[in-house]
Amino acid sequence: MPNTHCEQHQQLYAELDKIIEETGSSKGSLINVLHSAQGLFGHLSRELQEYISDRLDVPSSQVYGVVTFYNFFTMIPRGKHQIKICMGTACYVRGADRIMERLRDELGTEGEEPTIDGLFSVHGVRCLGACSMAPVVLVGERDFYGRLKPDKVAAILEKYRGDGNG
Secondary structure (H helix, E strand, O other): OOOOOOHHHHHHHHHHHHHHHHHOOOHHHHHHHHHHHHHHHOOOOHHHHHHHHHHHOOOHHHHHHHHHHOOOOOOOOOOOEEEEEEOOHHHHHOOHHHHHHHHHHHHOOOOOOOOOOOOEEEEEEOOOOOHHHOOOEEEOOOEEEOOOOHHHHHHHHHHHHHHOOO
16 A cells, blocks of 8 residues: 555555455456445556556556546646536636636635635636536536626535535
């Protein structure tokens, strides 16, 4: 197990070990293991990639290649609730930039880094496929908010702060 910072980190590595044992350590299980690891850790750090490389006996360059090839994988920490703002043409001309600015002001973030409490991260995306509802925001994988105005941002965030689930 790599140099871990705390007991919780060690527990996550132990869970990952169980997943690797269950899925098998074949080269064909790499994507499934990476998917599970990202679910546990929130992102795929270089340290974690090296660990997976060792456990699956695949070159670290192959692990890195898969992580950087697929958009789903990230090496950057993300918040528990990922907020995606459509920056496509329809959304942009209807104020997506103002929504992005308000979100970052409310959360105290500048880029895609998570908030200090780890609850949120904000990401601009090319398209969410809901142009008729522009501007559109997606929280998590299923909560869409369309025809959004900057003054509605605080209420949306509060919904996810309240019980942690939205």
